[in-house]
Amino acid sequence: xxxxxxxxxxxxxxxxxxxxxxxxxxxxxxxxxxxxxxxxxxxxxxxxxxxxxxxxxxxxxxxxxxxxxxxxxxxxxxxxxxxxxxxxxxxxxxxxxxxxxxxxxxxxxxxxxxxxxxxxxxxxxxxxxxxxxxxxxxxxxxxxxxxxxxxxxxxxxxxxxxxxxxxxxxxxxxxxxxxxxxxxxxxxxxxxx
Numbered sequence: 001x002x003x004x005x006x007x008x009x010x011x012x013x014x015x016x017x018x019x020x021x022x023x024x025x026x027x028x029x030x031x032x033x034x035x036x037x038x039x040x041x042x043x044x045x046x047x048x049x050x051x052x053x054x055x056x057x058x059x060x061x062x063x064x065x066x067x068x069x070x071x072x073x074x075x076x077x078x079x080x081x082x083x084x085x086x087x088x089x090x091x092x093x094x095x096x097x098x099x100x101x102x103x104x105x106x107x108x109x110x111x112x113x114x115x116x117x118x119x120x121x122x123x124x125x126x127x128x129x130x131x132x133x134x135x136x137x138x139x140x141x142x143x144x145x146x147x148x149x150x151x152x153x154x155x156x157x158x159x160x161x162x163x164x165x166x167x168x169x170x171x172x173x174x175x176x177x178x179x180x181x182x183x184x185x186x187x188x189x190x191x192x193x
Contacts, residue, residue: 005043008033009057012050017101021051021109052119055106058099059123063130065095078137083183085134089158090165090176100162107159128152139190150186157182 011033015024026047030037044050066088069076076084089096110117131151136142142150161179164170 004035004039005053006057008035008040008043008050009054012054013058013061013098013102016054016105017098021105024050026050048113048115051106051109051113051116054102055116055119055123058102058106059126061095062089062099062103065099078134079187082131082134082138083180086131086154086158086179086183087176089162090172090179092172097166101166104159104163104166124155128155131155135186135190138187142190146190150190154179154182154186 008029012024012029015029015032019028024047026037026040029050030040033040040050044053066085089100106116107120110120128148128151131154132144132147135147135150136144139147158179161170161175165172165175
């Protein structure tokens with residue numbers, strides 16, 4: 001059984017994905033999580049604490065669903081691992097839709113919220129570093145600065161494609177095709193002298 005704080009964070013991601021950050025009300029969150037508002041304040045102190053921990057929660061959840069592998073499956077090569085990690089952010093499941101919608105909402109709110117902006121910058125930096133490391137496995141001779149730049153382009157593109165898919169302006173299959181083409185382009189770029 002999930003801990004109470006995890007239960008609240010799962011509910012927060014659902015509420016943010018459904019109503020947006022501005023629509024997040026502690027009373028509604030408490031009802032969604034099946035807990036009291038006092039328990040939410042006990043675990044998270046205030047609204048800023050809820051948002052900060054929800055951002056951390058959805059980052060961790062995305063890492064889990066993009067890196068979990070069947071232990072009996074054949075190991076992936078570096079390129080396949082990179083592709084799978086990025087493309088698993090574009091899958092039509094409730095968890096991914098909810099996560100991507102909440103991430104987009106929190107990212108948009110960070111424009112107006114200094115504390116959330118700092119948390120988002122840290123989460124994004126970790127994500128860029130993870131993708132740069134995967135790119136480095138594909139192109140081990142590429143300079144670190146080039147790997148980071150490629151990772152920044154790929155993660156920014158993935159966020160944009162995800163938002164277009166979620167808003168209904170882009171079919172998921174086309175988003176995945178565009179992402180694959182961008183991965184090919186970045187790997188080719190990193191292979192140039």
